Amino acid sequence: MRADILFPINAEAFTYLIPEDLESKIKAGSRVLAPFRRGKKVGIVQSTQHRIQNSDLKKIKLKSIDSVLDDEPLVPEKLLKLIQWVGQYYMSASGLALKNAVPSAFFTGKKAGKSRIVYDEEIKEAKALDLTAEQINALSEINSTDKGVFLLHGVTGSGKTEIYIRAIKALPPDREAIVLVPEIAITAQMIDRFRVNFGDSVVFYHSGLSIGERITQWRKMRDGEVKVVIGVRSAVFAPFNNLGLIVIDEEQEASYKQFEGLRYNARDTALARAQLEGIKIILGSATPSMEAYYNAKNGKIRYLELTKRIEQRPLPGVDIIDMTKEEKQTFSLSNKLLNALKENLGNNYQSLIMLNRRGYSPFFMCTDCGHTYKCPACSITLIYHKDTNTLNCHYCGSYLNPQEMCPTCKGTRIKYLGTGTQRTEEEICSLMPGLAFKRMDKDTTQKKLSHYRIIKQMEEKKIDVLLGTQMVAKGHDFPNVTLSAVISADIALNMPDFRSAERALQLFTQLAGRAGRGEVPGRAYIQTYEPEHYVFDYVRGHDYKGFYEKEIELRKELSYPPFSRLLRIIFSFKTRDSADKTVKVISNRIRKMNPPSSHISKGGIEILGPSPAPIEKIRNLWRWHIILKGKNAKALRQAAAVILDKIKDVKEMKIDIDVDPINML
Numbered sequence: 001m002r003a004d005i006l007f008p009i010n011a012e013a014f015t016y017l018i019p020e021d022l023e024s025k026i027k028a029g030s031r032v033l034a035p036f037r038r039g040k041k042v043g044i045v046q047s048t049q050h051r052i053q054n055s056d057l058k059k060i061k062l063k064s065i066d067s068v069l070d071d072e073p074l075v076p077e078k079l080l081k082l083i084q085w086v087g088q089y090y091m092s093a094s095g096l097a098l099k100n101a102v103p104s105a106f107f108t109g110k111k112a113g114k115s116r117i118v119y120d121e122e123i124k125e126a127k128a129l130d131l132t133a134e135q136i137n138a139l140s141e142i143n144s145t146d147k148g149v150f151l152l153h154g155v156t157g158s159g160k161t162e163i164y165i166r167a168i169k170a171l172p173p174d175r176e177a178i179v180l181v182p183e184i185a186i187t188a189q190m191i192d193r194f195r196v197n198f199g200d201s202v203v204f205y206h207s208g209l210s211i212g213e214r215i216t217q218w219r220k221m222r223d224g225e226v227k228v229v230i231g232v233r234s235a236v237f238a239p240f241n242n243l244g245l246i247v248i249d250e251e252q253e254a255s256y257k258q259f260e261g262l263r264y265n266a267r268d269t270a271l272a273r274a275q276l277e278g279i280k281i282i283l284g285s286a287t288p289s290m291e292a293y294y295n296a297k298n299g300k301i302r303y304l305e306l307t308k309r310i311e312q313r314p315l316p317g318v319d320i321i322d323m324t325k326e327e328k329q330t331f332s333l334s335n336k337l338l339n340a341l342k343e344n345l346g347n348n349y350q351s352l353i354m355l356n357r358r359g360y361s362p363f364f365m366c367t368d369c370g371h372t373y374k375c376p377a378c379s380i381t382l383i384y385h386k387d388t389n390t391l392n393c394h395y396c397g398s399y400l401n402p403q404e405m406c407p408t409c410k411g412t413r414i415k416y417l418g419t420g421t422q423r424t425e426e427e428i429c430s431l432m433p434g435l436a437f438k439r440m441d442k443d444t445t446q447k448k449l450s451h452y453r454i455i456k457q458m459e460e461k462k463i464d465v466l467l468g469t470q471m472v473a474k475g476h477d478f479p480n481v482t483l484s485a486v487i488s489a490d491i492a493l494n495m496p497d498f499r500s501a502e503r504a505l506q507l508f509t510q511l512a513g514r515a516g517r518g519e520v521p522g523r524a525y526i527q528t529y530e531p532e533h534y535v536f537d538y539v540r541g542h543d544y545k546g547f548y549e550k551e552i553e554l555r556k557e558l559s560y561p562p563f564s565r566l567l568r569i570i571f572s573f574k575t576r577d578s579a580d581k582t583v584k585v586i587s588n589r590i591r592k593m594n595p596p597s598s599h600i601s602k603g604g605i606e607i608l609g610p611s612p613a614p615i616e617k618i619r620n621l622w623r624w625h626i627i628l629k630g631k632n633a634k635a636l637r638q639a640a641a642v643i644l645d646k647i648k649d650v651k652e653m654k655i656d657i658d659v660d661p662i663n664m665l
């Protein structure tokens, strides 16, 4: 017999012979050791076949598998199918998909250590809640079937999490569930609620786990010892054998997409898995992606709606603060917001403020000649960080030390323009002395559990004002927060991306939704220099549907998703010269491709580019891209394959393929 073996490398499966004494032990999913190049490698058996003809064996001399490493297959067969689907759909090697799906320790032979408990709190007892009428309706729809896709569209604080929990409890006893969340650390409260309900039969799966923890969790899932996994992206590959339900919380989140290596989207992979396994899946959101809502409206997926907050609590009123007119004493705070903060503090309530940019100042500029500091490796302006007194690149992580003197004109009048979380922190703390203040951004949350501690302190009301990047906007349920605010809304509005309005609406709605979740109604303040932007009309009225109707027209006009699909091919070069030369060659070859014969709506494919990527240089690589637009995903992949084939002999460049890109930078 022979076996096709997949290794966790950028390649498809390799064929080996199965020695006779191993025939009964080797199955699809078995972990085996096999000779590879000059050494040996651990891989997973993708499939086994009986020898068809003796004769064809003679032609190629196959190597034999050395040994089998486990008694039972490590990877469930259905998961293997998913891995192959991912490889194919994302135009990547199945080996790379395997590498993302299975903990690396299984291939390196590192031994599992003892598993530590990540969240060390005691498990409290579950509150008995009476579901609202809307919750009952949604739940009974979900429970009435064992397959299909649901969009659970519920305003912030409408009790979506409760529905996830009950839907899992209603599964047959032998069925398991995957719950995907955008970021595990900021989902601490949700995790607590799952622990309360599922005790030790829920596990957490995320990048913060040690090698040992990862292996332990994996085995528990595969052996059916746990019922639920909560995790980020890679938990979509949880090795359950008897999956019954997948939940994707905040399905619209960009963090479900991996931006490097295998560029897969865990939401779409989950949809594929649900289909492959014939099970049900819930996409939950307060502000669904345009794609999901479009599919729901067209009856492709089932739509469930929670229109009200629990206890009929009102959604917060939203104030759009026009920063071109508003008075202010400091760089980033309008008097209006400052007064509201003071009043809220006086009433002993908590406030949550988002400023989606970390560091102190995004422009460190010489006022004599206008010089700003750029990263030497990236086409990105450096951001000044005051605590470290460095100018940091948020793309490649490199930094410079700022000089007293301008390197261009030797001037000494250096100015900090714009604001980041550090500067706003300084301002708030100086204007409100004695304030119990915390900042939550990537710089203050490097240590394990640091998010969790901040969230606990918020819950225990030890913090008056919490300021942070988008991580403060998401998912938290603090009943004592009655004020939420956005400092510089313009950052989100001005991204060079056709989804920027959608993203901005989602972010502002989420942030606003943190206020007034308890008994006292809340209020949200959004500071902007562009108050006429159409997004604000809908944020003000919590009018997702109104926004959708407006935005969908724009998408239709420009044939953007959901009216088309996109595929992006990114080329990276070591020098600008080789970029310029090679791009010419690529352009010529592509121009010779048959021109698209029909419009996108009729199945045609549009090829845009090659053009320089909006961020032209990252980590010393010059970047260009081609964007393919078309109606049909398969046709798009075929067109991309034709392009790749036409340029397969072109050297000295790196090619990345991004199917369904959501970051065009």
Ligand code: ADP
Pocket: 129, 130, 131, 132, 135, 154, 155, 156, 157, 158, 159, 160, 161, 162, 310, 477
């Ligand atoms: P969402 O996920 O939609 O933002 P949550 O599920 O976090 O909302 O619910 C908001 C709050 O309401 C939570 O504190 C939750 O425990 C509580 N809650 C949910 N359902 C009910 C209910 N039926 N009765 C009372 N409280 C509820």
Ligand code: ZN
Pocket: 375, 376, 377, 378, 380, 393, 394, 395, 396, 397, 398, 619
């Ligand atoms: Zn850089």
